[in-house]
Amino acid sequence: RAQPSVSNALNRLRYLFKDELFIRTPDGMVPTTRALELEEPIRQALNGLRQALTSENEFNPLQCQDTIHVATSDTVELVLVPTLINRLKE
16 A cells, blocks of 8 residues: 555554554654554454455355445455455455
């Protein structure tokens, strides 16, 4: 993603979690305690989504005749949509 998109997404996450999430230091960006607390639940959520996307009944977009609507929060969009689009391209 382009830098402004990443900055905007990070600002939305900061607002959502009421935390800076990352602090700029002389050595670079360092995650806050809250960001570290979120790491495992987010990892588990992504693994669940990954499993759903790679189930035995794989979705074949070339054969699909349906219209698919996806509605998400900004936070889910940041995490899910790029992965979903990449999987659909495969």
